Every structure is written in C-alpha cells, then in structure tokens.
Amino acid sequence: MGNADDMNPSAESYNLDATGRHRVAVPPPQPFVKSLKNTLKETFFPDDPLRQFKNQPPRRRFILGLQYVFPILEWGPRYTLQFFRADLIAGITIASLAIPQGISYAKLANLPPILGLYSSFVPALVYAVMGSSRDLAVGTVAVGSLLMAFMLGNVVNAQENPKLYLHLAFTATFFTGLFEAALGIFRLGFIVDFLSHATIVGFMGGAATVVCLQQLKGILGLEHFTHATDVVSVMRSIFSQTHKWRWESALLGCVFLFYLLSSRYFSKKKPRLFWISAMAPLTSVILGSILVYLTHAEKHGVQVIGHLKKGINPPSIMDLNFDSTYLPTAIKTGIVTGVISLAEGIAVGRSFAMFKNYHIDGNKEMIAFGMMNIVGSCTSCYLTTGPFSRSAVNFNAGCKTAVSNIVMALSVMITLLFLTPLFHYTPLVVLSAIIIAAMLGIIDYGAAIHLWHVDKFDFLVCMSAYIGVVFANIEIGLVMAIGLSVLRVLLFVARPRTLVLGNLPDSKVYRSVDQYQNAHNVPGILILEIDAPIYFANTNYLRERISRWIDDEEDKLKSTGEMVALQYVILDLTAVGNIDTSGISMLDEVKKIIDRRGLKLALANPGGEVMKKLNKSKFLETIGQEWIFLTVGEAVGACNYMLHSCNTKTTSDVSEKYSNNV
Numbered sequence: 001m002g003n004a005d006d007m008n009p010s011a012e013s014y015n016l017d018a019t020g021r022h023r024v025a026v027p028p029p030q031p032f033v034k035s036l037k038n039t040l041k042e043t044f045f046p047d048d049p050l051r052q053f054k055n056q057p058p059r060r061r062f063i064l065g066l067q068y069v070f071p072i073l074e075w076g077p078r079y080t081l082q083f084f085r086a087d088l089i090a091g092i093t094i095a096s097l098a099i100p101q102g103i104s105y106a107k108l109a110n111l112p113p114i115l116g117l118y119s120s121f122v123p124a125l126v127y128a129v130m131g132s133s134r135d136l137a138v139g140t141v142a143v144g145s146l147l148m149a150f151m152l153g154n155v156v157n158a159q160e161n162p163k164l165y166l167h168l169a170f171t172a173t174f175f176t177g178l179f180e181a182a183l184g185i186f187r188l189g190f191i192v193d194f195l196s197h198a199t200i201v202g203f204m205g206g207a208a209t210v211v212c213l214q215q216l217k218g219i220l221g222l223e224h225f226t227h228a229t230d231v232v233s234v235m236r237s238i239f240s241q242t243h244k245w246r247w248e249s250a251l252l253g254c255v256f257l258f259y260l261l262s263s264r265y266f267s268k269k270k271p272r273l274f275w276i277s278a279m280a281p282l283t284s285v286i287l288g289s290i291l292v293y294l295t296h297a298e299k300h301g302v303q304v305i306g307h308l309k310k311g312i313n314p315p316s317i318m319d320l321n322f323d324s325t326y327l328p329t330a331i332k333t334g335i336v337t338g339v340i341s342l343a344e345g346i347a348v349g350r351s352f353a354m355f356k357n358y359h360i361d362g363n364k365e366m367i368a369f370g371m372m373n374i375v376g377s378c379t380s381c382y383l384t385t386g387p388f389s390r391s392a393v394n395f396n397a398g399c400k401t402a403v404s405n406i407v408m409a410l411s412v413m414i415t416l417l418f419l420t421p422l423f424h425y426t427p428l429v430v431l432s433a434i435i436i437a438a439m440l441g442i443i444d445y446g447a448a449i450h451l452w453h454v455d456k457f458d459f460l461v462c463m464s465a466y467i468g469v470v471f472a473n474i475e476i477g478l479v480m481a482i483g484l485s486v487l488r489v490l491l492f493v494a495r496p497r498t499l500v501l502g503n504l505p506d507s508k509v510y511r512s513v514d515q516y517q518n519a520h521n522v523p524g525i526l527i528l529e530i531d532a533p534i535y536f537a538n539t540n541y542l543r544e545r546i547s548r549w550i551d552d553e554e555d556k557l558k559s560t561g562e563m564v565a566l567q568y569v570i571l572d573l574t575a576v577g578n579i580d581t582s583g584i585s586m587l588d589e590v591k592k593i594i595d596r597r598g599l600k601l602a603l604a605n606p607g608g609e610v611m612k613k614l615n616k617s618k619f620l621e622t623i624g625q626e627w628i629f630l631t632v633g634e635a636v637g638a639c640n641y642m643l644h645s646c647n648t649k650t651t652s653d654v655s656e657k658y659s660n661n662v
Contacts, residue, residue: 024605024606024611024628024629024630025611026611026612026615026620027608027609027611027612029612068364069130069367070129070130071130071131071132071364072128072129072130072402075401079401079403082400083400083401083403084403086397086398086399086400087399087400087401087403087404087406087407088404088407089397089398090393090394090397090398090399090404090407091399091403091404091405091406091407091408091410091411092407092408092411093275093278093279093393093394093397094137094278094390094393094394094397094404094408095120095407095408095411095412095415096278096279096281096282097278097279097281097282097389097390097393098120098137098139098390098408098412099117099120099282099285099411099412099415100281100282100284100285100430100431100434101116101139101140101281101387101389101390101434101438102116102117102119102120102139102140102412103116103117103285103305103423103426103431104116104431104432104434104435105140105141105142105145105435106119106140106145106382107428107431108142108145108146108149108211108214108215108435109140109145109146109148109149109169109382109383110149110152110153110158110159110165111145111158111165111166111169111382112166113305113308113423114308114309114416114420115169115380115381115382116140117308117412117415117416117420118312118313118379118380118381118416119139119140119376119381119382119383119384120139120140120384120408120409120412121312121313121381121409121412121413121416122313122372122375122376122379122381122409123138123139123372123373123375123376123381123384124137124138124139124372124405124406124408124409124412125405125406125409126368126371126372126375126376127368127369127372127402127405128402128403128405128406128409130364130367130368130371130372131364131365131368131402131405132349132360132361132364132365132368133349133352133353133360133365133386133402134352134353134356134358134399134400134401134402135349135352135353135356135391135394135395135399136345136348136349136352136386136391136394136402136405137386137387137390137391137393137394137399137404137405137408138345138372138384138385138386138387138390138405139384139385139387139390140382140383140384140387141341141344141383141384141385141387142207142208142211142435142438142439142442143204143207143208143211143340143344143442144337144340144341144383144385145382145383146207146210146211146214146229146474147207147333147336147337147340147474148169148172148333148337148382148383150227150229150473150474150475151172151329151332151333151336151337151474151475152165152168152169152172152329152333153165153227154329155168155326155329156168156326157227164321164326166319167319167320167321168321168326168329168330168333169382170316170319170320170321170377170378170380170382171320171321171322171326171327171330171334171377172329172330172333172334172337172382172383173334173373173376173377173381173382173383174320174330174334174373174374174377174378175330175331175333175334175335175338176333176334176335176337176338176341176370176373176377176383177334177338177369177370177371177372177373177374177375177376177377178334178370178374179334179335179338179370180338180341180342180366180367180369180370180373181366181367181369181370181371181374182370183342183363183366183370184362184363184364184365184366184367184368184369184370185363185367187363191339195339195343195481195482195485196458196461196485197447197458198451198455198458198459198461198462198465198481198485199461199462199465199481199482199484199485200343200344200347201444201447201448201451201462201465202448202461202462202463202464202465202466202469202477202481203340203465203466203469203477203478203481204344204442204443204444205442205443205444205445205448205462205465205466206465206466206467206468206469206470206474206477207442207469207474207477208439208440208442208443209231209439209443209466209469209470210229210230210231210234210469210470210474211435211436211439212435212436212439212440213231213234213235214229214234215432215433215435215436215439216234216238216432217432218249218253218303218428218429218431218432219249219250219253219254219257219429219432219433219436220238220244220245220246220249220250220253221244221245221246221248221249221250221302221303221429222238222241222244222245223244223303224241225237228473229469229473229474230470230471230472230473231470231471232471246302248297248300248302249302249303249427249429250429252288252291252297252302252427252429252430253429253430253432253433256284256287256288256429256430256433256434257433257436257437259280259284260280260281260284260433260434260437261437261440263276263277263280264277264280264437264441271396274393274396274397275397277393278393278396278397280437281434281437284430284433284434285423285426285430285431285434288426288427288429288430289422289423289424289425289426289427290425291427292304292425292426292427293425297427298425298427302427302429303427303428303429304424304425304426304427304428305423305424305425305426305428305431306424307421307424308420308421308423308424309420310416310417310418310420310421311416311417312413312416312417313379313380313381313416314379314380315378315379315380316377316378316379316380317377317378320377320378336475336478337383338373340478341369341383341384341385342366342369342385344385344386344387344388345365345369345385345386346360346362346365346366346386348386348387348388348391349365349386349391350362352391352395355395369384369385369386372384388442389438389441447462448462448463448466457488460484461481461484461485461488462481464477464480464481464484465477465478465480465481468480468481490537492532493532493533493535493537493538494537494538494541495538495541496530496531496532496533496534496538496541496542497531497532498528498529498530498531498542498545498546498549499512499513499514499528499529499531500512500513500514500521500526500527500528500529500549500553501513501519501527501528501529501572501632502516502519502520502521502522502527503519503520503521503522503636504516504518504519505518505520508633509633510527510572510632510633510636512529522636522639522640523562523564523643524564524565524566524567524568524639524643525566525567525568525569525570525636525639525640525643526549526550526553526566526568526569526570527570527572527632527635527636528546528549528569528570528571528572529571529572529574529575530542530571530572530573530575530576531575532575532576533576533577533578533579533583534576534578534579534580534582534583534586534587535578535579535580535582535583536580536582536583539582539583539585539586540586542586543586543589543590543593546569546571546590546593547590547593550566550569550593550594550597550599553566554566564643566599567598567599567600567639567643568599568600568601568602568639568642568643569594569599569600569601569602570602570603570604570629570632570635570636570639571590571601571602571603571604572604572605572632573603573604573605573606573607573610574604574605574607576606576607576610577607577609577610578607578609578610579609579610579613579614580613581613581617584613584614584617584619587614587619588619588622591622591623600627600639601623601627602627602628602629602635602638602639603623603627603628603629603635604629604630604631604632604634604635605629605630605631605632606628611628
C-alpha cells in the first residue's frame with residue numbers, strides 16, 4: 001500500500017498553484033562555479049569534443065587523442081586501392097592547376113615565382129596529415145596574396161628591398177599560422193563568424209575586382225605601375241602610360257583570357273568535362289611558353305618569368321624577421337590575412353562536406369591551417385589556405401580523401417626537381433590572364449542580387465565592403481564591412497522587436513497581429529511579445545516602447561469607442577532567453593508605470609534562467625506568483641475571468657472562483 005501522499009498527490013507535486021492552474025516553476029539553485037562552467041562549455045565546446053574519450057581505457061584515450069590531432073590515423077587504416085586510384089587522378093588534376101596558379105599568385109604578392117611552387121608542396125603534406133576535410137585542396141590564394149602585397153608594400157618596397165620584403169612575408173605567414181592555430185587550440189573559432197556571408201561576398205568581390213585591375217599591368221606589358229589598390233589610382237596609372245602599352249602583350253593576353261573563359265563556360269555546360277577547365281591554365285602556360293620561344297616574343301615587349309632554380313624548399317626559419325621596426329606590420333598582416341584565409345578555407349571545406357554528407361571540425365581545421373602556415377613559413381612558403389577553385393576541381397575529379405593533396409605535393413616536387421627550367425619562357429601576360437579568369441569567378445553578382453531581394457541591410461553591408469575595397473583600399477573595405485556587421489548585431493540587441501499579439505479565431509493560439517491579419521485583439525487586454533533577451537543595452541528602449549504600446553492601445557480604444565477599457569498588460573517572455581539586473585530593474589519600473597495607470601501586469605512563459613533571476617531579485621514577490629502564467633492562453637483566460645467578475649472585491653476571491661470554474 002502506498003502512503004497518503006502517494007494516494008493523494010498534492011498540488012505541489014504537479015506544479016499546480018492554489019487556483020488549480022499550472023505554475024511556472026523556478027529552477028533549482030545551481031552553484032555559481034557549475035553555472036559558469038556550463039556557460040563556458042557551451043561557448044567554447046559546443047560540439048563536446050571530449051565525449052568520445054569518456055569511459056575509455058587510457059590506451060584507447062591515447063589512440064583517440066592521436067586520431068583527433070592527426071585525422072589521417074583514423075581513416076588511413078581503412079584506405080583502399082580503389083580510393084587511391086580516385087585520389088591519384090584528382091591529385092594530378094589539381095597539380096595541373098596548382099602549378100600555374102602558384103606562380104601567378106606569387107607574382108601577385110610581389111614574391112619570387114618559385115615561392116608559389118614551394119607553397120603547394122610542404123603545406124599540402126601537412127594538411128593531408130592534420131586536416132579533416134576530404135575535398136579541400138590547399139595552396140595559395142589571390143586575395144591573400146594581394147592583401148600581403150598591399151600591407152607589406154606600405155612599409156617595404158618589394159623592388160627596392162626584395163630580401164627584406166621576402167623575410168617579412170615569411171614572418172607574416174608565421175604569425176598567420178600562430179594566430180590560426182591559437183584560435184583552434186583555444187576554441188575561439190566563433191570569432192571568424194563575425195565575418196558574415198554578406199561581408200565575405202562583398203569583400204571577395206571587391207578584392208577580385210582590384211586583382212583584375214592590377215593585372216592590367218601584365219596584360220598591357222607595363223613595367224612601372226602604382227602600388228595603390230584603389231580603382232582611381234590604378235586607372236590613372238594605366239592611362240598615364242598609354243605610350244608604353246604593348247599591343248603584342250595585349251593581344252596575347254586577350255587570346256589566352258578568351259581561351260580560359262571559354263573552357264570554363266564549356267565545362268559548366270558539360271560538368272563531366274570539368275578537366276578541360278582544370279587543365280586550361282597549365283595548357284595556357286605550355287602554349288604561351290612555346291609561342292614565346294618560337295617567336296622570340298621576349299625581344300618584342302612580352303615579359304617572361306625567366307630563370308627558376310631547381311630544388312625543393314630551402315629552410316627559411318633563419319629568415320624570420322622579428323625586428324621591432326617591422327614586427328607590428330608582420331603581426332598585423334598575419335592576423336588580417338589569417339582571418340580572411342580562415343573564413344574562405346573553412347567555408348569552402350564545409351560546403352563540399354555538405355555535398356558528401358560528412359562533418360568537418362572547424363577548430364581542427366584552424367589548427368591544421370595554422371600548422372601548415374607555421375611549417376610553411378620555415379620552409380620558404382607564404383600564406384596558404386583552401387582556395388575554392390582548386391577544391392572545386394578536386395571535388396569534381398572524384399577525390400576520396402586528403403591523399404589527393406599528397407599526390408599534388410609529389411607532382412609539384414617533381415616539377416621543382418626537374419621541370420622548372422621549362423617555365424623560363426612563360427610569358428607574364430599568360431599569368432595575368434590566369435589570375436583574371438580565376439578572379440572573375442569569385443565576383444558573385446548573383447549572391448549580391450539575392451541579398452538585395454532577401455535582406456536590404458545585408459546588401460548594404462555587401463556593397464559597403466565592395467565599394468570600400470575598390471575605391472579606398474582593402475583594409476578600409478574590410479573594416480567597413482565588419483563594422484556594419486557588428487553594428488547590425490548591436491542593433492538587434494539594442495532594439496529588439498516588440499509585437500502585439502492577437503487571438504487566432506477558434507483557437508487558443510496567439511500570434512502577431514501584423515503577421516496574421518485575422519488575429520484579433522482581446523478586449524481589455526494588451527498582449528506584448530518581447531523577441532530577444534533583455535540586457536542593459538535595450539532596457540531603456542523596451543521601457544519606452546512598452547509605454548508607447550500602452551498609450552497607442554488606450555488611444556485606439558478611445559477613438560473606436562470601445563466599451564471595455566484597457567485593464568491588463570500581458571508580457572509574453574517566451575523568446576526572452578536571459579535577463580540581467582538592468583532588465584529586472586526595467587520590469588520593476590514597467591510594473592510601477594502600469595500600476596500608476598491603474599492597470600495590472602502579467603507575465604507569460606518566462607524561461608528557467610529568467611525565473612531564477614526574477615526569484616533571486618524578489619521581483620516575483622513584487623508582482624505576485626498569481627500573475628505569472630505558463631502560457632499566454634492561461635494568462636488571457638485568467639484576465640478575462642477577472643474582467644467578467646468585476647463585482648468581486650479581492651484578487652484572491654477572483655482566483656478562487658477562477659479555480660472552481662476551471
């Protein structure tokens with residue numbers, strides 16, 4: 001037999017109050033240290049990376065730890081010959097793209113062309129061991145190269161002091177890797193999330209436009225060109241040297257640019273023939289070199305790469321420059337290029353992972369990117385990440401694992417050891433055409449149009465980034481874009497939405513009267529929904545906004561001649577996930593304002609964290625537990641009953657009658 005409490009469960013055991021309705025419970029108290037620990041865990045470890053180590057013996061934990069740091073140890077034992085065949089084809093295909101792109105992007109960064117090949121060798125091997133993406137093909141990128149050239153070029157002239165410039169490039173790459181690895185180790189990857197999609201679209205589009213304009217130097221065969229990146233300076237530099245334009249170079253550049261764009265268009269129409277577009281850059285280099293060699297075009301104004309020394313990456317760890325004069329520039333360049341390369345690399349990796357239905361760990365990717373840049377800076381490499389063009393070719397070529405990066409690295413190694421003399425006659429105009437063709441694919445005008453149709457503010461952020469990069473400089477464009485993105489976040493926090501709710505006919509559902517035209521107001525009751533957490537930044541606005549809603553409702557009732565005056569205000573706190581002490585003070589002030597107007601305040605569905613703080617602050621005692629409701633429907637029901645029981649003298653009497661009625 002059960003005891004009396006089991007036979008007659010009390011209202012307390014079912015979270016019912018004295019009136020018989022459901023009571024909003026206050027969560028049990030939690031120690032501050034435990035609460036702080038849970039908050040930090042959700043902030044820095046939302047994916048709970050340690051869950052796989054739980055209840056495992058020490059040896060198994062050690063193995064899992066190695067696999068976490070070096071993912072190749074996880075999938076390597078399951079690697080098959082069939083996978084290798086696919087990765088071999090993909091690796092050779094992306095190598096054919098990486099070699100001409102590497103040389104081109106190194107020239108864009110004002111670095112020796114051979115560094116572009118170095119940067120496609122060692123970093124690719126590091127990423128194959130530590131990266132978690134199966135499809136990402138790592139290497140140099142045009143935007144990162146341009147950023148480095150611009151930021152370092154403001155301090156050191158690459159033509160006047162090439163050795164110092166080269167050493168600063170290695171040092172900036174080192175700090176890029178250090179910054180990226182630190183973000184991953186300390187689980188700070190969410191910082192990169194402040195670069196919104198609109199920001200990236202505008203910034204990348206603007207940078208691509210600037211890169212294309214800069215390549216007009218190579219297309220027109222100019223030897224002297226402005227170091228500024230804004231469109232006005234570039235166009236002034238071009239048209240001030242019309243007498244130095246080389247028609248031979250311009251003709252050659254236009255022909256190869258047409259060939260590159262045509263091959264890309266054809267490959268898009270026939271996706272199975274993607275290799276035509278992938279091989280086009282290398283084909284252009286080969287054909288251009290043969291043409292220059294046979295016609296001796298280098299003697300007629302067509303500039304060529306010249307000598308490239310044989311051999312794999314020489315060490316550069318002793319070339320890192322930590323001189324206090326240049327250290328701030330190196331650190332600044334490393335952080336800015338690190339943020340941009342992380343945003344691009346992780347976004348590309350996640351995009352292709354989504355297609356193949358697998359997950360990549362953003363923090364592990366940051367560590368992998370960081371390590372490949374740290375190791376790269378010590379082996380004569382500069383900034384590397386996961387460019388979209390190579391990764392798309394890798395994906396379309398049918399890669400299965402990161403072994404395709406190893407195949408690409410070995411192909412580049414063979415080129416470094418035996419084939420570099422063949423690039424002696426490669427015309428710079430072909431490299432410019434390759435860069436322009438690649439950059440035209442980055443300018444995503446379709447995404448900008450989509451932003452305009454969906455969200456005008458995002459479009460404004462996008463265009464601000466684009467205009468800032470094109471008409472000012474890269475730094476200003478990036479700062480403008482990030483500033484507007486952060487401003488929008490602050491506006492969301494400082495100016496949260498407040499909505500008037502109405503009842504949908506024949507239901508107990510309450511929704512916004514603006515969204516649902518058939519939702520009608522409940523006579524005598526104003527229902528407001530607060531659609532964001534309540535913090536110090538928005539308390540003044542919310543207090544004034546609630547007062548204005550009450551004024552508007554009373555004016556509307558007077559103008560329409562309604563018989564029932566406003567008597568109750570219900571605040572729906574469903575969307576209020578948290579509240580601080582300023583928010584509690586605001587609620588207390590709102591209650592006083594409502595009391596002075598002769599109205600009653602009720603709260604509906606406050607969350608656990610809100611209830612806990614309202615209880616600790618004694619606000620529940622101020623408002624009264626009977627004015628806290630589980631749903632808007634219950635609050636409206638109680639208020640309606642009290643409206644119809646106006647002859648009842650006390651609230652407790654009404655509550656008792658309401659309970660009996662229920």
